Amino acid sequence: MIKHIFILAIAAMMLVACTPQERVLVNRQPQSTITENVLEEQGLQVLKRKANDEANRILIVSLATHKKQQHPEIISKPAQAKKDISVEKKLVRHMISKHVPQKNAERFASEIMKYCNMYKIDPYTILAMIEVETGATYNPNLVGRNHEEGLLQILPSTQKFMNMKGNLFNTSVNIEIGVKYLAYCQKKFGIELGIIAYNQGEGNVKRGTYNTNYLAKVNKVLSKINR
Template sequence: MKFRFIALFFLLTICVFSKEDNSSSKIKTYIEKHTKTETAATNIYNSIIEHSNKHDVEPELIAAIIKVESDFKQSTVSRVGATGLMQLMPKTAKLMNVNPNNINSNIKGGTKYIAWCLEQNKNNLTLALASYNAGIGNVKKYNGIPPFKETQNYVKKVMKEYNYLKA
């Protein structure tokens, strides 16, 4: 009986760690596919893992947000002034106390911000994504995803990438 318990525990441990390794490997491969150099991919991956662990946010979610926001291009600046991989607005970057032009700092700020959006929306992922895109005020004002085509499309795109990475 004791041997069976030990064997079962060992098998479960292997399954859990191999799933984490597969997930990490999938994220790393996904990032490499969308970046120009292995060094850039490694830096982005390491930053995602560090900050997702620190803020208790799934790394797949952070990778999906980055894909949709900037396609993994740090130099991206939106027409409204959002900057970097996670497209932080200057006010948000200041609020999160980060430099949006630095890869690690940008991911730190974006991860911290989506963690806050999740908290504000009681871990409702679609509402948190809508808040990340359109602002928490708009989500509260419309009591759900705002009727903005951009935000509705944004939520769908991030969820598609996120579900791909989670599969």
């Protein structure tokens, strides 16, 4: 009797010990169900991430479009080129109004623009000086009473001082020397006195023994050019 009671007690203890583990096993989801849930959750995360990426892309494109509309980019170099062409056309138009053949006017204007850009000189001023120096004839073969030559009436001594070679009746050579010399004078004396020094020499400007007749003539022509 005692033996049977002992055996029943042991059996009951084993049953109680196994019950928690069995409950765990009963409550556990099958591995396949867990895997499906994980995959579903990962899929939702991927879709959510893609949706966020697409929303960010649309926002960026929208902001860029708005910025472009509000602040369009300005391409400086083409704009400058357009401005230069406009100035050149004005130079040509003024020379044609003075009965300069169009072919010559276009060539002179092109050379004026080239060297004024190179030496940072106002092209309208050079055109006005050419008109004054040549008496509005724009004759590239003109020789002055002091042996000045060409469009800008360059003295051989000035050419030597500028350390430049070439035929002074060649308009490209003549204009380059004249523009370079004016740049030198204006750098040394300023805009207006530089123009006077070009015509009357550095010595007269330094001593104050100059007149403003030449400057007045240049300014008169400048006032007639449509700037």
